[in-house]
Amino acid sequence: MIDLFFYIKAFAAITITLIAILLNPLLNLTTLKNSLANNNQSNKLIYFLKKYRLLEDIHIIPYFFKAIGQYVYKINYSKTFTNWYTFKKQANSNPNRLFMRYPVKNENMNKIKKEFIFEDYTYGQAEIMIYKLSSYLVNEANCEPGQIIGMYYQNNPMFIFLWYSLWQIGCIPAFLNYNIKGSPLTHSIKIGKLQKIFVDDRVAKNFVCDIEDNIAVHYVNEKQLFSLMNDETSNLFVQKHSIRTPVTLKDYDPAMLIFTSGTTGLPKSAVISWRKSSIGCSLFGRIYHMEDESTNVFTAMPLYHSTAALLGVCAVISQGGSFTIAPKFSASNFWKQVYFSKATHIQYVGEICRYLVNTAKEINIDAVNKINYERDHNVKIAYGNGLRDTIWLEFKQRFNIPVIGEFYASTEAPFATTSFQVGDSDGVGACKSYGPIVSTFLSLQQVLIKTDPEDPTCPYRNEKGLCEVPAHGEPGELLMKIFFPKNPKTSFQGYLGNKAATNSKILRDVFKRGDAYYRSGDLVKSDKRSRWYFVDRLGDTFRWKSENCSTTEVENCIMSNPLLKKNGNETQLLEECCVVGLKIDGYEGRCGYAILQPNQNESFDKLELVNLLLPRMLKNLPKYSLPIFVKYVDEIDHTNNHKIKKTSYRNDVLPFGVNGNETIYFLKHYKEYVRLTNEEYKCIKSSEIKL
Incomplete structure (x- = not known):
């Protein structure tokens, strides 16, 4: 049937x-x-x-x-199915068309004209700069076709130039999350089989890990590289077509690696195929009407994620449009950057939308020039995922956005669903329509x-x-x-x-x-x-601060050494722990919530114990994965097949648990755990204390 x-x-x-x-x-x-x-x-x-x-x-x-x-x-x-040829086609057809726009500085407001200043690159300029950087990568950094090359990088033009130069010479870029360090970073480098890594000097302090001697780490001197790329006398390197795209290359072979957390407890190296990054992104660009030459996609999301890299950059390039990348998200500057960049599309995640809705309207008004940045922009479409129906219409109407394009996708998924919601009633909240x-x-x-x-x-x-x-x-x-x-x-x-x-x-x-x-x-x-x-989400992940977090990774960090010092001696104070994502009123996603089962044969101060765990977690976990709330139980609940019953913990109630009489601890200002009181929780819900 x-x-x-x-x-x-x-x-x-x-x-x-x-x-x-x-x-x-x-x-x-x-x-x-x-x-x-x-x-x-x-x-x-x-x-x-x-x-x-x-x-x-x-x-x-x-x-x-x-x-x-x-x-x-x-x-x-x-044999021109890879993304390099998509870019090359646009550069040949429209060399003078805008390719990329980037704010000159983080504090990039012109104090006199009250406008943001951008670096602009055309397709033609970008192509020549890529060829010059390719020469450096081949002749100085010894990159070879087929190698997997890591990029530990923030949002900026060099990210784009490195990425496309690696594609041009036939390498496979691997985007590393620059927030991770220690054992998760070491694990990522190992499973990704990285042979070289380019590290952004701005985040070099985070690059702390144990790597093998045969892996070359290049700390990028951007000033030197941009000087080389802008020098008219610099050598160009154009890879041979037969080497860049050998006859054995399949469209389901890796175009890049993007690292994502999962149920294994450590990052996984998701293979992004040429099919997904080229034809998939091309169809995505069409669905969200990026085909007009004036299209400019603004993203403040990290390029090491697939949303910005694939559904932002690759999608708009496939249609011959341009993109603006912000170094990081700023709620106070977001609409000013959007306005002056002349963006027609903006990317979001649910958390970003909530931050924007919670900002005061006054910060987006220029009374002298009679500009309301949050409404007088060129944006036609806002697209992303996680925009809850509770603020959907408020976000759409306040910021004068005609179309919401909520979609469903994940880094490793071989497909995505999309919606194109125009009105204010039919289809609100849908991720497929x-x-x-x-x-x-x-x-x-x-x-x-x-x-x-x-x-x-x-x-x-x-x-x-x-x-x-x-x-x-x-x-x-x-x-x-x-x-x-x-x-x-x-x-x-x-x-x-x-x-x-x-x-x-x-x-x-x-x-x-x-x-x-x-x-x-x-x-x-x-x-x-x-x-x-x-x-x-099912299973052992939760989403917080626009990031997918592995509960198993946090659990492994807590239990990596259950021996904690008590009166100068090491004693096993923890028997087991369980980590889930906990829903907090007024916040998108779920934050980390750790349930600890102590050794019943030992007496200890519970608040002191959880603060003893904190230095270990701060060292090995990104900030967004840290357990914001912690509680102790005599015994963690298990099913008949010995799996932890996480559902009841995921639905716990703050500030005192389901029964109203439990003690829960709270990571205040990410500095120390304190006992959660009713007054503290009211401040959290009112955003007086920010999570």
Whole structure:
């Protein structure tokens, strides 16, 4: 029966797609695009197409077939399917078009004109600078084709130039999170098989780890490199096509590595394939209307994450537009930077939206020049993930944003879902919202399944041992079909150097024996109009401060040495610990919450003990992974198969637990743990004390 439904859907999708393609030239696309952010109902055809979400289907589908056809040709004949050739094409076609924009300084406000100043680079300038930097990488840094090269770097132009120079010479860049240090950094370098690492001098103090002698670490002298790249007499190095893209290269081979936390307890090296970074990002750019030459995507998100790197930079380059990168997010400067950069698109995560909504309106008003930065900008589309429906409309209306593009994606996932929400009611909060044509197509690949009521991390299986689709409104785990189950890497490339973690993301025998699906590890629910809404993450991760945090990593750090000094002697004071993500009123995501089971045979001061643990955690964990709250229990709850029952802890209640009589400790100002009082908790909720 599953196979029959599959072919019926496939036939329906093809039929209505052909109709859409035939309709496409009959419609005035300029009129359609101009109407996207306009709720005017005077044009009956436009109103009909928008109401039933057909307008975006017609915008996407013809481009999809054209792009796929060109991509297949590039794979099989010209061998130009990698991102380097996407950039090269734009540089050849539009050398004088803006490529990248960057604030000159962090304190970059011109005090006289009250405007931000930017460094601008055109496509043509960027191409020549990349060739010159390539010469340095090959001749001075001894980078060789096929090597995996680490980048421990902040947001700035050199990040982009290094990245594309590595692609140009045939290397594989690996983006390291510059917040990690110690054992997680050492682990990342090892599993990523990095052979060289370029370190940004601005974050060099964080680069503390144990690495093998054969790994070369280059502390970048940016002033020297930019001097070389701007010198007209500098040598250029253009890699041979046959070396940059050998005939053996597949489109599912690694284009880059991005490190992400997971249930293993340490970062995993997610393989980003050429397919995902090129054709995937190209389709994403089309979906979010980046095809206009004036498009400028503003991002203050770290480039070591896939959201900024892939869905920001790669997506807009695929369409020939430009991007602005801020060195870091600043709530007070955000809309000024957006205004002066002339950005048409901005990227967000839910936390950023909340920070912006909580800022005073006065900081964005220039009374002298009569500018309201948060409303007088050029932004047409804000896109990202984690924008909760509780502030969705407030964010949209206050900041004068016509379209919200909430999407679902993860670094390692071989797919993404998107929405294009124009109005103020229909589809608010959805991370997947298409018209019937695209929805029918995607239903061939993307599906939700029921989870086990006792353990949501496990799929529910019926008496036949197969999975089932949940009802509308019922959360289920999001899966993606792997069309060649015997060779999953054609769909899901997994994690380099971690076969076990890769296999754990593949679920087999889902709807029939022998099939295979990629597991997202996330709970999603649907409505009756095929829209999807993100619910929560499964398993041992939580999201805090725009970062995915591994509970196992924190647990391992706490328990790496349970012997703590008591009266000058080392004594085992901890038996076990459990870390979860805890929801806090008024905050996006979940913060770290550690439950500690002490040695009952020892007497100790609980507050003193948790503060004894703090130096270890500060040394080995990034700030966003630190447990903000801690409590002690006599015994941590376990299931019959000895798994910790994390659900009850994830739903704990502050400030005194579910029963209202527990003692919970709070990491105040990230300096020391103190006992959480009712007054302290009120200050946290009112943001007088910031988490």
